[in-house]
Amino acid sequence: MSVFSKRPKVKFNVKTVFDGHFKITYRGIEAVKCPFDYVLYQMLIWEIKPDLIIEIGTNKGGSALYFADILNMLGGKREVHTIDIVKDLIDPSIANNTLIKTFTDGYQNYNLELAKGFEKILIIEDGSHTYEDTIAAMKKFASLVTPGSYMIIEDGIIDELGLKKAHNGGPLKAIAEFMDTSTDFVIDRKWCDMFGTNATFNVNGYLKRI
Numbered sequence: 001m002s003v004f005s006k007r008p009k010v011k012f013n014v015k016t017v018f019d020g021h022f023k024i025t026y027r028g029i030e031a032v033k034c035p036f037d038y039v040l041y042q043m044l045i046w047e048i049k050p051d052l053i054i055e056i057g058t059n060k061g062g063s064a065l066y067f068a069d070i071l072n073m074l075g076g077k078r079e080v081h082t083i084d085i086v087k088d089l090i091d092p093s094i095a096n097n098t099l100i101k102t103f104t105d106g107y108q109n110y111n112l113e114l115a116k117g118f119e120k121i122l123i124i125e126d127g128s129h130t131y132e133d134t135i136a137a138m139k140k141f142a143s144l145v146t147p148g149s150y151m152i153i154e155d156g157i158i159d160e161l162g163l164k165k166a167h168n169g170g171p172l173k174a175i176a177e178f179m180d181t182s183t184d185f186v187i188d189r190k191w192c193d194m195f196g197t198n199a200t201f202n203v204n205g206y207l208k209r210i
């Protein structure tokens with residue numbers, strides 16, 4: 001009997017996708033995101049057409065490069081501001097990209113004045129994922145988000161992976177607290193649930209400014 005006469009084994013889950021996502025690169029640079037979210041990001045950026053994306057958490061810069069390439073395809077004057085706390089972590093090729101500005105003093109020291117003059121701003125929070133940092137970054141950057149655009153809070157999936165306690169409640173605690181008092185944002189289920197309920201690492205994390 002041929003091995004092809006049997007239905008092949010298919011076995012993956014949040015944990016296997018999580019393990020695999022550490023191997024993802026974009027144009028050869030580490031770009032640590034859930035594969036579903038890569039697809040959602042390019043759709044969302046195409047729909048919103050931001051002229052500024054602020055990313056908290058650069059790591060090697062693969063995701064910043066991904067965003068910059070999409071912005072480049074849109075044409076016009078557009079920028080990615082990507083912020084980290086670790087110097088020399090970022091791939092050197094990012095330094096020569098005219099669409100990307102890098103900051104290495106943490107989100108706490110990013111000067112909001114730098115966002116002045118941009119018309120449509122998208123915020124992506126992908127920093128330490130502790131509750132404290134997430135809620136502080138949300139409060140700092142929320143007012144920059146243009147109506148119709150988004151503040152995306154990454155990696156609420158850590159609850160599912162048993163890592164919530166290590167992050168003092170993590171992104172989901174921060175999102176719940178923020179949404180309790182905010183009348184400016186809604187969780188956009190269109191993105192969260194495209195492939196199944198919260199089939200994203202950004203669980204309840206696509207916050208649309210209304």
Ligand SMILES: C[S@@+](CC[C@H](N)C(=O)[O-])C[C@H]1O[C@@H](n2cnc3c(N)ncnc32)[C@H](O)[C@@H]1O
Nearest residue numbers: 031032057058059063083084085106107127128
């Ligand atoms: C999950 S990684 C970012 C991954 C990257 N966005 C990607 O998709 O490839 C988180 C990054 O947040 C950075 N980070 C930690 N605390 C931060 C802070 N206060 N401000 C900005 N970045 C911070 C870490 O140094 C780390 O590089």
